[in-house]
Amino acid sequence: MRITLIGSGNVATHLGAALKNAGHQIVQVYSRGAQNAALLAYHIKAEPTADLWQITPDTDLFIISVNDDAIDSMAAALAVHQKPIVHTSGAAALQVLLKYTDQAGVFYPLQTFSKNKEIYFRKVPLCIEGAYEDLTIELIQLAQTISNKVSIVNSDQRKILHLSGVFACNFPNYLYHAAQQLLAQHNLDFNLLRPLIAETAQKVEHRMPADVQTGPATRGDEKTMAAHLNLLQNEPDLKEIYVLLSQAIIKMGQR
């Protein structure tokens, strides 16, 4: 396919590379920042542009991969070209695009992307939604050229997936940070904890989290929990988090 990328952030970068590697032609990369557009465009052999008026209608698909707040104005600008437009957001509804075009869809990769960290895109779940069946099929076929994990997911489900991702990714990463800060305060090396983090995630690759829950709250070990709260007496924020999550784990065992 001939594809135009709107945006040059983490998602646009990884998705653009995956599409390029799968043999698609990236026609143009648009980004408000000319330098970002140029950098990504160089990597995926596309034409960069920072000017909306330079965007050519000579493409098969526009992929909008920008901040949620900017999707609306991009869709408004691109609709004149009368080509299919998809966005890559977990939180934005299909409706945002349908205001401007019937040829609307979603191409949501459920993964956390970082600059300078490669990802094996064939394992990234792609959640597809199309405004009509032919477009859905076309988007699924495109998705399958870059991923083995393609699903049809409607806007309501996608919002739940996105919310679940916050619980399964953003919040755990914050807790890694909290742990790392505790260690640093006592001159302990974060490396001591890294194998535990890796194993905790690996455990749920083939099991349900409820089946592998461990720790003092699971055992109802009040003595250890009291000792932990005592260690956190100068960390009111962490103490509150400790209490709330321990209570939730205790409830989980009671169900």
Added chain:
Amino acid sequence: MRITLIGSGNVATHLGAALKNAGHQIVQVYSRGAQNAALLAYHIKAEPTADLWQITPDTDLFIISVNDDAIDSMAAALAVHQKPIVHTSGAAALQVLLKYTDQAGVFYPLQTFSKNKEIYFRKVPLCIEGAYEDLTIELIQLAQTISNKVSIVNSDQRKILHLSGVFACNFPNYLYHAAQQLLAQHNLDFNLLRPLIAETAQKVEHRMPADVQTGPATRGDEKTMAAHLNLLQNEPDLKEIYVLLSQAIIKMGQR
């Protein structure tokens, strides 16, 4: 070495297997439950016993790997044999053993162990403490026969490590569970989320968590956070967790 294992839970099982595989002789396995003792003893070619009076002094080291509350009474019973005694607990102080014997130490594996899930023990950090230098050295040498990650860690530091482990392992696993429950309520497959969990943990293998934090709270994306809280309106516990952790992430960005 000739080693006697006290306990037959997850830690005793994985540690016993690692020691056996490294060429040590496991003399006896003691467990209050005769069946548990027999099962583990069979696997590591030791003599099982459920009777404290059957424990032989003909050993080089007692490893107590039982619930924290039971360490004290085990140490009291074993001290008569006048052999070194270590426990494997992250939360219990060395002091618990020193009440009964000078030959006291700690052999704490900082990892989460599950029944029926193999672990590559050479990557498990072992935190060692000895009551005197010769014992510390002896324990370090023993630890190095089964792990490449051996550190000397005193009781205060070990308590911090244990607490950090709750933040880095037990709490994230609970959040995986919360995410899985949200998906299940909307007939969505947990498999959709598993690559995200794996990638989130992998990211911090070589980076600091603060450097790879993503999500709406990091971006200060109030609109998405409000939409998420709206989706959680029938889940007061998850809503409270969402607010508290999002606030913590926002604070983290401000530092």
